[in-house]
Amino acid sequence: MPDVDTAASAPRLTPYREIGREEWARLAAGMPQPLTETEVVQLRGLGDRLDVTEVREVYLPLSRLLSLYAHATKQLGAETASFLGEPDTTTPFVIGVAGSVAVGKSTIARLLRELMSRWADTPRVELVTTDGFLYPNAELERRGLMDRKGFPESYDRRALVEFLSEVKSGASEVRAPFYSHMRYDIMPDAHVTVRRPDVVIVEGLNVLQPPAAPNDVAVSDLFDFSIYVDADPAHIEQWYVDRFLALRQAAFSNPNSYFRVFADISDDEAVQRALGYWRDINLPNLLENVLPTRHRASLVLKKGADHTVERVQLRKL
Numbered sequence: 001m002p003d004v005d006t007a008a009s010a011p012r013l014t015p016y017r018e019i020g021r022e023e024w025a026r027l028a029a030g031m032p033q034p035l036t037e038t039e040v041v042q043l044r045g046l047g048d049r050l051d052v053t054e055v056r057e058v059y060l061p062l063s064r065l066l067s068l069y070a071h072a073t074k075q076l077g078a079e080t081a082s083f084l085g086e087p088d089t090t091t092p093f094v095i096g097v098a099g100s101v102a103v104g105k106s107t108i109a110r111l112l113r114e115l116m117s118r119w120a121d122t123p124r125v126e127l128v129t130t131d132g133f134l135y136p137n138a139e140l141e142r143r144g145l146m147d148r149k150g151f152p153e154s155y156d157r158r159a160l161v162e163f164l165s166e167v168k169s170g171a172s173e174v175r176a177p178f179y180s181h182m183r184y185d186i187m188p189d190a191h192v193t194v195r196r197p198d199v200v201i202v203e204g205l206n207v208l209q210p211p212a213a214p215n216d217v218a219v220s221d222l223f224d225f226s227i228y229v230d231a232d233p234a235h236i237e238q239w240y241v242d243r244f245l246a247l248r249q250a251a252f253s254n255p256n257s258y259f260r261v262f263a264d265i266s267d268d269e270a271v272q273r274a275l276g277y278w279r280d281i282n283l284p285n286l287l288e289n290v291l292p293t294r295h296r297a298s299l300v301l302k303k304g305a306d307h308t309v310e311r312v313q314l315r316k317l
Helices: 021-028 037-043 052-084 105-116 137-143 157-169 233-249 260-264 267-296
Strands: 016-020 093-099 125-129 174-180 185-194 199-203 225-230 299-303 309-315
Touching: 016 021, 021 052, 021 309, 037 052, 037 105, 052 093, 052 105, 052 299, 052 309, 093 105, 093 157, 093 267, 105 125, 105 199, 105 225, 125 185, 157 174, 225 267, 233 260, 233 267
Parallel strands: 093 199, 093 225, 125 199, 225 299
Antiparallel strands: 016 309, 174 185, 299 309
16 A cells, blocks of 8 residues: 555644635625725725725625624623623723735724724724834934834834723723824824723734733733734835825825925836835835734735735634
């Protein structure tokens, strides 16, 4: 009898369910489409190709799944309190959304906020971006980190952990700093206020980073669910360049913009600038810090070259 390589023929073991686009889209059957085409256009970011079909087939079922997770967690919290003979003090369900610059995670976070708020289980949803926890430019300059803005060391991780700890402790009101993309800096006189919603979505590059030191608390330790938005780096590079060019015609042309200097350069020079920023800063950050955290996510959305989701990986319970 010939030898049989049982290891080669055995199915690959993985902690994730692998769900193709068609199979995932079937989950939306019977679900009402809550957003109009105009609302979808208002939610998508520059360069993103999000449309009503993508919302219906990918993000509508995802929003329902997240709402079910949030409801189940709330029920478990109530039952635990009852078991302990204590009042129910269930706190907000916290979702982290991670991924590269220009991969579309901000659009996804905004979209999930809108979709989840339409489900009866989760009517109050807040969104916080980790940009607000970047050190102010003056502090980045002092530390010599302006060229590493977006890398883990450019964030006030302690402040972010304290913010989420207050959210998860059930504080009635928690404030987060506000970051202006126009000014490219923290605005000292502005903030984002979270008042015990059903769900808090936290979006950012490095939200799935492991603890900085063995006894530290990681930001992701305070998540109930996490999403990683994944794509081929070559595709993200093109999206980054496309977005940079689009910004020249929009935000960069504003006289108050930090990037006003880029509004008047040629298209060729703009492309070279964008490629330089991508290859010198954003790609190294992706490869060194962001991509290695993908396996920590509860769910991975894998995008194709056209920005549409091709498959979903959902961690098994």
